[in-house]
Amino acid sequence: MSNISRDEVAHLAKLARMAVTEEELDTFAGQLDQILDAVAKVGEVAGDDIPPTSHAVPLTNVFRPDEVRPGLSQDEALSGAPAAEEGRFRVPRILGEEQ
Amino acid sequence: MTTTAELMDYAEVVERYDPVLGLEVHVELSTNTKMFCGCPNSFGGDPNTHVCPVCLGLPGALPVVNGTAVESAIRIGLALNCDIAEWCRFARKNYFYPDMPKNFQTSQYDEPIAFDGYIDVVLDDGEVVRVDIERAHMEEDTGKSLHVGGATGRIHGAEHSLLDYNRAGVPLIEIVTKPITGMGERAPEVARAYVTALRDLLRAMDVSDVRMDQGSLRCDANVSLMPKGASEFGTRTETKNVNSLRSVERAVRHEMTRHAAILADGGSIKQETRHFQEADGTTAAGRTKETAEDYRYFPEPDLVPIAPTREWVEQLRATIPEMPWERRKRIQDDWNLTDEELRDLVNTGAIDLVAATVDAGATQADARSWWVQYLNQQATSRETELADLAITPAQVARVIELVGSGELTNKLARQVVDGVLDGEGDPDQVIEKRGLKVVSDDSALLAAVDEALAAQPDVADKIRGGKVQAAGAIVGAVMKATKGQADAARVRELILERVGA
Numbered sequence: 001m002s003n004i005s006r007d008e009v010a011h012l013a014k015l016a017r018m019a020v021t022e023e024e025l026d027t028f029a030g031q032l033d034q035i036l037d038a039v040a041k042v043g044e045v046a047g048d049d050i051p052p053t054s055h056a057v058p059l060t061n062v063f064r065p066d067e068v069r070p071g072l073s074q075d076e077a078l079s080g081a082p083a084a085e086e087g088r089f090r091v092p093r094i095l096g097e098e099q
Numbered sequence: 100m101t102t103t104a105e106l107m108d109y110a111e112v113v114e115r116y117d118p119v120l121g122l123e124v125h126v127e128l129s130t131n132t133k134m135f136c137g138c139p140n141s142f143g144g145d146p147n148t149h150v151c152p153v154c155l156g157l158p159g160a161l162p163v164v165n166g167t168a169v170e171s172a173i174r175i176g177l178a179l180n181c182d183i184a185e186w187c188r189f190a191r192k193n194y195f196y197p198d199m200p201k202n203f204q205t206s207q208y209d210e211p212i213a214f215d216g217y218i219d220v221v222l223d224d225g226e227v228v229r230v231d232i233e234r235a236h237m238e239e240d241t242g243k244s245l246h247v248g249g250a251t252g253r254i255h256g257a258e259h260s261l262l263d264y265n266r267a268g269v270p271l272i273e274i275v276t277k278p279i280t281g282m283g284e285r286a287p288e289v290a291r292a293y294v295t296a297l298r299d300l301l302r303a304m305d306v307s308d309v310r311m312d313q314g315s316l317r318c319d320a321n322v323s324l325m326p327k328g329a330s331e332f333g334t335r336t337e338t339k340n341v342n343s344l345r346s347v348e349r350a351v352r353h354e355m356t357r358h359a360a361i362l363a364d365g366g367s368i369k370q371e372t373r374h375f376q377e378a379d380g381t382t383a384a385g386r387t388k389e390t391a392e393d394y395r396y397f398p399e400p401d402l403v404p405i406a407p408t409r410e411w412v413e414q415l416r417a418t419i420p421e422m423p424w425e426r427r428k429r430i431q432d433d434w435n436l437t438d439e440e441l442r443d444l445v446n447t448g449a450i451d452l453v454a455a456t457v458d459a460g461a462t463q464a465d466a467r468s469w470w471v472q473y474l475n476q477q478a479t480s481r482e483t484e485l486a487d488l489a490i491t492p493a494q495v496a497r498v499i500e501l502v503g504s505g506e507l508t509n510k511l512a513r514q515v516v517d518g519v520l521d522g523e524g525d526p527d528q529v530i531e532k533r534g535l536k537v538v539s540d541d542s543a544l545l546a547a548v549d550e551a552l553a554a555q556p557d558v559a560d561k562i563r564g565g566k567v568q569a570a571g572a573i574v575g576a577v578m579k580a581t582k583g584q585a586d587a588a589r590v591r592e593l594i595l596e597r598v599g600a
């Protein structure tokens with residue numbers, strides 16, 4: 001049973017900015033199929049009375065008071081950055097998105 | 100890559116096509132802290148000084164929802180006559196762009212907190228148009244990029260970019276209309292009126308600064324055309340970078356004329372993002388729009404669902420203030436204003452200021468006159484908004500009080516106001532510093548009157564002979580001698596007394 005095509009894997013890889021070889025496309029298409037099949041089994045046992053679950057804990061409305069808490073200094077914030085300039089993170093030029 | 104687009108004459112556009120609008124407005128909430136972390140939410144600041152592991156997207160950091168931001172979202176939904184979700188979740192919107200350090204934006208997808216509402220928008224001529232609201236959902240703002248190299252900070256040709264994440268994670272509410280149809284030639288005006296109404300509403304609710312120039316209120320305008328009589332919508336473009344109310348109207352109008360020229364020529368519209376160019380009122384092509392599927396939305400696992408109880412929603416409903424347009428109507432009735440007087444008040448942005456000045460003890464006529472006339476002129480010449488002038492309604496009320504009691508003439512009062520605007524302190528402090536009080540000491544005035552009468556004996560004779568109007572010349576001389584600091588009416592009384600007329 002093949003649900004995921006090579007093209008779809010290639011598209012997902014592109015969206016995730018992952019370099020995937022032609023060979024890997026076949027491998028991943030097969031593996032993703034298996035994963036989807038496994039997950040689909042859950043649907044077979046879940047009745048209409050069981051709502052889809054996105055969270056493992058039965059909590060709602062967990063809020064924080066709107067009070068300022070100390071964060072990082074500029075030096076701390078930039079300490080892990082590969083490149084910084086003028087107190088800002090420096091990134092390579094952005095291509096192909098906007099002009 | 101600049102090509103001048105062909106445009107169709109506007110009258111022909113609306114004769115041949117029906118415009119369909121969809122407006123997406125992003126509002127930055129004026130909470131103390133960001134949406135998912137306790138970093139300060141404030142405009143400006145040194146770059147990357149309002150940041151923490153959560154809003155920088157550092158591994159292992161966990162977000163927690165700002166309760167006040169949720170309250171604001173529900174209140175905005177209620178003010179827009181929306182239903183409030185019984186249960187809803189945040190979702191991850193995945194995309195790679197350097198202004199989003201997490202590589203996803205925490206937003207809401209198919210479960211917005213508010214949906215199915217409307218707002219009644221009043222056009223300039225009084226016509227009311229109902230704009231249906233599709234949804235209002237919560238999300239977070241992005242950081243700011245600075246493009247280095249190439250032409251003046253433009254992304255095109257830039258060699259690299261610099262990122263400041265102070266704004267990343269600031270609470271945003273995105274308000275989306277349903278398609279606005281049937282507006283014909285008034286579509287651009289409706290777009291502006293809608294954003295204006297939203298701005299006024301959000302300001303009255305005190306949930307946002309709503310400064311379009313600073314980006315705390317932003318509008319993306321979706322525009323498409325369909326041939327007259329057609330029922331299927333045409334392909335739309337989404338214009339961003341629309342930074343003023345006037346630009347909203349110009350952008351919609353420009354896109355209508357641009358689309359029409361392409362369609363009439365047998366071409367087709369490319370679905371894309373376009374950027375409004377303030378300088379000439381045109382739009383330029385941006386990136387081709389990604390489809391919703393490409394964002395790979397999924398429920399945010401780090402944030403539990405929000406399930407506002409109906410009691411909470413009703414408590415919040417009770418905090419919704421009178422709608423600005425209803426308030427205007429009431430003020431017009433209360434103050435007995437003509438439509439034109441009301442329009443002056445609204446157009447100058449004086450209505451709240453006048454109301455506050457009245458609350459501080461002034462009569463509405465005096466308060467109105469000061470704000471709409473002298474202070475409005477001052478705002479124009481100082482190139483600022485009326486509300487941003489460095490004078491408070493209470494200070495204006497004090498000046499009005501001093502004029503009423505005769506301690507200031509109108510001319511002196513304007514000098515006092517100038518002093519306040521220039522930062523010299525309260526009206527009383529300015530009067531003290533500049534020595535601006537009306538000379539009301541009769542003995543000092545009488546000396547000046549006697550001197551003026553002695554200097555012009557012929558005029559004194561005329562007055563004595565019954566020509567009371569001749570006293571004007573003496574009043575003028577006394578006012579000049581006292582540098583305008585005398586009460587002209589009192590001077591006149593003293594002159595008549597002195598000559599025994």
Ligand SMILES: [Zn+2]
Nearest residue numbers: 136138151154
């Ligand atoms: Zn933070």
